[in-house]
Amino acid sequence: MKFSRASNTYEDWAIPQRISAEILKQLDTIEGSVLDVGCGTGFSSVGLKKVVGIDLSLNMLRVYKSRGFVGICADANFIPFKYKSFDTVISNFAIHWTDINVVFKEIFRVCRKRFLCAMPVKGSLKELNFPFYPAEEVLETIQRLGGKLRRVERRNIEIPFEGWDLVRFFHYTGTSYNPSNGDLLKSKKSIERILSSIDKPSFLVLFFSCEVCK
Secondary structure: OHHHHOOOOHHHHOHHHHHHHHHHHHHOOOOOOEEEEOOOOOOOOOOOOOEEEEEOOHHHHHHHHHOOOEEEEOOHHHOOOOOOOEEEEEEEOOHHHOOHHHHHHHHHHHEEEEEEEEEEOOOOOHHHOOOOOOHHHHHHHHHHOOOEEEEEEEEEEEOOOOHHHHHHHHHHOOOOEEOOOEEOOOOHHHHHHHHHHOOOOEEEEEEEEEEOOO
């Protein structure tokens, strides 16, 4: 997995993800026991009490657990906890890799009160044709599943790298794979074509919190 290979470099390069995590934690009140879905190395868990993280990457989890957190290797499609196990669920820069119809249902199953999420959406890195979900589809799915939206924000978060450093950003954060057309870093020619098309790289990030119906 690319995320596992990037575990030693992720913290130094994942600047947008770190910024997003800080915004997310200030979006709404986080209370009680917390599940961090797609916890990575722990950006969203820092400062929280009674938090458990799940992630598919064992190497990311090693970093996470080295900080004193409880981390479990698990798939967000099959969260290994019982019904209403956590007061709050949070997720930062992870769910755009998943089927939101499946993962949101699982999150609602294990969440008692509140769900906070930050995810890049359509409008991010337009030149790469990554299949980001439209923000409207994400919010509609939340409401269709019974979530009651509390706060919604959209923010542009710049990627502070250009040229070949932008390529290193994708590589060192484990995000160089595009589900639409495979690896972004296939050849020098394809990389140069991508770089020439990008002016100011940024993520359009959707932040939202919702009440989960009991």
